[in-house]
Amino acid sequence: MRFQQALPILFLYLFFGTNPLLAQIPKVPAQLEFADLTLKITPQAQREIQLDVDAQYRNPSYFKVKQERFQLYMPIVERELRGMGIPEDLKYLVIQESGLISDAVSTSNAVGFWQFKQGTAEEVGLRVDAQVDERKNIASSSRGAALYLKKHNATLDNWMTALVSYQMGLGGAKAYFGNQYSGKKVIEVDRNTHWYFKKFLAHKIAYGNAFGLLVSNRQLVEEKIQGPVTMAALAKRFGVSEEHLKEYNKWAGNGRVPAGTFTLFYIKEASLPIEPAIVKSPEEKPKKSQSASTASAKNSPIYKQANSYPRISGNTTKANQPNQITVNELDGVLAGKTTSPSKFSDEIGVKEKKFLRINDMNPGERIETGKYYYTEKKKTSAQVDTHLVLPGETLWSISQKYGIRLASLKSKNRIRKDSDLKAGMVLNLREPRKRGEDITILPISQPVQQNKSVIASATKPVEAKPSTPTYPRETAQPNRVTHTVAQGETLFAISRKYGVTVENLKSWNSIGSQNIISIGQKLVIFKP
Structure with missing residues (x-):
């Protein structure tokens, strides 16, 4: 084979062969087994679910992080589901709910691995108080979720509707489905099938296929302990760091185990990396002056992404002149001084009304030194899927950061005002959030x-008293x-x-x- 003919094959090998995640994105089949059901998936539903599967693989580094968590926690999840007689297929629901982040909090104040609100958690026997929050304990919360699903399936007699009831409650599921699926074992999944179930199928297909790709020597160890005892004392006993124990045992409030018998979790291997809620890059270590969670958050890929925008290219030495740079691949300009929109638009040769409309600004707002503004209409979607909201950000500042229209950002996330925005929220920048779907909130320290x-600041200009x-x-x-x-x-x-x-x-x-x-x-x- 001549060299020129071999080049395309060599390129494909280097691009896909070295990245198994890109090479092995699974396809949604026309028929799928779930629990004790046979699902027949229509072509339109296949395409819809495939979009969600592809979205899981779009960011390989983030997918790998979730995949590692999956391998770490899944033996415990499977054990607890089996113990309650629940089909193991439902294990994928925990990834859909929290991404296996122990202290994830939704906009409706659902907390932990399985996203329980306090009242529901207590109904399934979980302890939730200032000393212990078992929603953040992978074993306890998995038992609670299994009990919840088992109870609902006993009423609905169908694992698909029981799974959807996890999102809408038993009463909501009974009202939505009626008795049409009770006892039914073959189900057609089509355009009218509830979005929550189709999203679950996307997670099952994405992570079921990826489970065997990653080989890890990390193992989550469980140790029975007797309180009261501090994490510092336990760290010495088990030969790990106190920060490590706190990271994997967020169920214990204030870093102390109260009186009683509990299960302690830690990683057993040669080195003990902390698996933070916002994932830390493996090559970076937290500074001693920061808490473990703060340092982990700032070293995470999603945190770094939030700080790597806007993307500027072109003749940056003349960035404050028109037609010299692009901001997120859109024509833009850097403000060299604080001035009014009227003067600034005159300087860059754009009509004031058009400039204000392009940048989602109101008349009377100031142009701020050192900020980038667009001279070309912003897009309806960003170049990346999500954004981690940082302290002090506003909907406007986020829209400017990624070159996405403010109205599109609000619509995709069903957020209308800045007072609804919280640091740690993961906002969608490409796909709209489903109706009834909570926004995940990751823990992030306030500056x-x-x-x-x-x-x-990165916020929309406002007048503030010193x-x-x-x-x-x-x-x-x-x-x-x-x-x-x-x-x-x-x-x-x-x-x-x-x-x-x-x-x-x-x-x-x-x-x-x-x-x-x-x-x-x-x-x-x-x-x-």
């Missing part, structure tokens, strides 16, 4: 509050200074001058991933 009247910045008690309050950028200066040079990091400068002044600063720009700096 130190700073003076909004001085520091350029307030005194607050700092942790254990650190001295730094001196705040303002630095005016001179010709030839770089972020690195400025950071060296004041003894701070480049990341600090970028964070304090909302500077994007391209590290662009302009002559005369005023930077706020907190000297240590």
Whole structure:
């Protein structure tokens, strides 16, 4: 075979052969076994479910993280389901509900692996109080979920409708389905089948296929312990770090096990990486000055993604001039000074009304120094699937960050106002959220509050009264200074001058991933 003929084959091997996730995206079959049911899936439903399967694989690194959690926790989930006589197929529901994140919280205040509200958790025998929250215990919560599903199936006599009742409750399922599926063993899945069940099938197909692809030597160990006892004491007993135990035992409030008998979880292997709620990149380690959860969150892929936008390309040395750069692949411009939309639109040659409409701004709002604005209509979807809401962000600032229309962002997530936005929310940027589907909220630390009247933030410009910045008690309050950028200066040079990091400068002044600063720009700096 000649070299030119071999090139396409070599490319396909390198691209797909080295990435098994891309090479093995499973296809939705026309017939599928689920629990004791045979499902016949229509072509239209196949296409719909396939979109959800593909979405699971779209971000290989995030899929791998969920896959690793699946392998870690699934032996315990399967054991608890078997113990209650529940078909093991229902194990995929826990991935759909929480992504196997122990302290995930939904917008309706459902908590933990299986997303129980407090009242429902107590109904299935879970302890929920200030000392213990068994919703965050993989074994206890799986038993509770099994009991809940078993009870509902006894009434509905069909595992499909029992599964959907997990989302809408027993009363809701009885009203929605009636008796049409009671005792039925062959079911046609079509365009009218409830979205929650089709989403479940996507998870079953995606993760059922991927389960055997990853080989890991990590094993979740269970140890019976007697309280009261601290995590520090248990860490010494089992030869792991206190932070590790706290991460895998979030069911224990305040890092202390109260009086009684409990099960402790930890990872047994040569090294003991923490598996945080927001996943930490394996090559990075938390700084000692941060809590484990804070450091993990800031090192996570989804956190880094949120801080890597907007994406700037083009002639960045003339970013404050029109037709020089693109912002998220759209024509844009960097504001070199704070001014009015009227003056700014004149400078860049765009009519003011058009400029305001493109950027989802209202008349009278200010153009802020160092921020990017669009001169081309934003898109209805972003380049990435999701966004992790960071403290201080608004719907407008998120829409500007990704170049997505504000109305589209609100519509996709069924959120209409900033007061409904919470730090840690995972917002959809491409696919709309289903009706009745909660928004997952991941734990993320709140930053130190700073003076909004001085520091350029990522939020939509608003007038705010000056307030005194607050700092942790254990650190001295730094001196705040303002630095005016001179010709030839770089972020690195400025950071060296004041003894701070480049990341600090970028964070304090909302500077994007391209590290662009302009002559005369005023930077706020907190000297240590």
